[in-house]
Amino acid sequence: MTEAAAVHLAYADLVSLLERIFVRHGVSEHNAKILAENCAGCERDGSLSHGIFRMAGYVSSLNSGWVDGKAVPEVEDVGPAFVRVDAKGGFTQPAMLAARPLLIEKVKANGVAVLAIRRSHHFSALWPDVEPFAEEGFVALSVVNSMACVVPHGGKKAVFGTNPVAFASPRAGAAPFVFDQASSAIAHGDVQIAARAGHDLKPGMGVDRDGQPTNDPKQILDGGALLPFGGHKGNSIALMVEILSAALTGGYFSGEFDWSGHKGAQTPFTGQFFIVIDPARGGNDVFAERVAGICDLVLEAGQERLPGDRRHVTRAKAEKDGIPLSAENHEKLKALAEG
Ligand code: NDP
Ligand code: PYC
Missing domain, CATH: 3.30.1370.60 (Malate/L-lactate/L-sulpholactate dehydrogenase, NADPH binding domain)
Known part of the structure; x- marks a missing residue:
């Protein structure tokens, strides 16, 4: 998280918020608990490309009828x-x-x-x-x-x-x-995060839609590909x-x-x-x-x-201080849970 954290949530509180989002969007309570623990664990450990950043994508997939949350x-x-x-x-x-x-x-x-x-x-x-x-x-x-x-x-x-x-x-x-x-060379989630933040990638990670090397994450996402x-x-x-x-x-x-x-x-x-x-x-x-x-x-x-060392250091800090979330991300999660 680059911006200052406005909220620090206990792991159990983040799990419960994410569980509400999953259930609200058609996931069974049993499956929602599993997915919420998984996603909150990623956020807690600083695996940010697969933490709460992914919740909008989960919801979008569920709403599209592509995945069966009750399977x-x-x-x-x-x-x-x-x-x-x-x-x-x-x-x-x-x-x-x-x-x-x-x-x-x-x-x-x-x-x-x-x-x-x-x-x-x-x-x-x-x-x-x-x-x-x-x-x-x-x-x-x-x-x-x-x-x-x-x-x-x-x-x-x-x-x-x-x-x-x-x-x-x-x-x-x-x-x-x-x-x-x-x-x-890089996870797709990190390409999306870089595109959103307006950062270039290191050389050698992807190509544009014409197959030419590019460091621009937006060009990779817009018809390009990774290596x-x-x-x-x-x-x-x-x-x-x-x-x-x-x-x-x-x-x-x-x-x-x-x-x-x-x-x-x-x-x-x-x-x-x-x-x-x-x-x-x-x-x-x-x-x-x-x-x-x-x-x-x-x-x-x-x-x-x-x-794994970085994850464990991040986990220990989150267990002590709570999981840091920006106010914007916290509001987005609450909106997904309630809206
Ligand atoms: P990274 O390149 O960030 O990290 C890969 C591994 O290397 C991690 O175990 C990491 O440990 C370790 N590591 C990173 N830097 C160092 C270092 N300097 N010295 C020693 N070890 C280091 O991960 P990726 O970008 O390749 O993947 C990110 C995530 O995306 C993964 O969790 C992966 O499972 C997920 N993913 C999921 C997909 C899916 O289909 N579900 C598809 C592709 C990726 P540490 O975690 O402690 O930093
Ligand atoms: O980050 O590459 C990725 C990814 C693909 C599917 C889920 N995560």
Whole structure:
């Protein structure tokens, strides 16, 4: 948040405000609680591209009839280590939570299990999906594809979504090690935020509608596209995410779904994939200590901080002082809840 914060809300108060917005716009109370906790958690941790900034988009998608806020996911037990979920056109977070007990049961029984969610909408950061697994002692990796806005390396047409990958591992003596990153050079949400603020992007993030490099976020949003991070290497990760999140789950590729009949739709209708591992099966009794060890080595070698550190510092401050919101954003949320 760049402007001075006029309001500091306790996490529980922000959750309750967001819950009211979701329910008012057609989300079941069960799903609204899950989505509100997810979104408030992003805001609390300073994941601002997926915090309250996204509420107008959630509402717009719900109002357009594109996403079913009342969807009840169907969990299928399809193998000793394989769980599938049909999210039935709803959000992925309730689908994941519906499958979680069976998934954990399978991880405990087999040492590893996968979860494939299809026909689902994901409009948030990915770290809230994996961090809780690591807090329970498991290693987790998740990927989700989104909407076509990334041109393949050397290509001309957007094929990939911004396709993030998130990974979480227990770490002795500290919060789990977690990273969560788009496979595009920048998340689409951050391009929107830069466009709104009138800031240019760093070079190498996107192209305009003619495929020419541009640093102007508005040109990227107006018919242009993003680039994968790291050239051909990020490109392969984006492609892997499409394969795991869509081909494997039975969901749509990022360029495959047609939302043109739903004016205002913003939430990508794709799939999400998880691998969850019980590290105890690795036969290493000091797994979490080893993770802490390699993290320490990285810091001793000169890396300023580890992924997740910024979030935890922001979270601790928000837990002490409340979650900072500008007066304007607070008013906008209240209007969405009441108007
Ligand atoms: P960032 O580039 O901001 O951060 C990526 C990761 O790198 C984070 O784990 C971050 O940790 C870490 N990091 C950042 N700077 C440093 C540093 N200097 N040293 C060490 N680690 C660092 O994220 P992205 O822009 O790639 O993605 C933003 C969000 O957008 C993600 O949460 C992602 O899930 C979400 N997203 C969601 C999509 C969807 O379809 N739902 C699509 C694309 C993106 P920290 O958080 O502590 O800064
Ligand atoms: O920020 O790239 C993004 C994004 C896409 C879908 C949800 N967030």
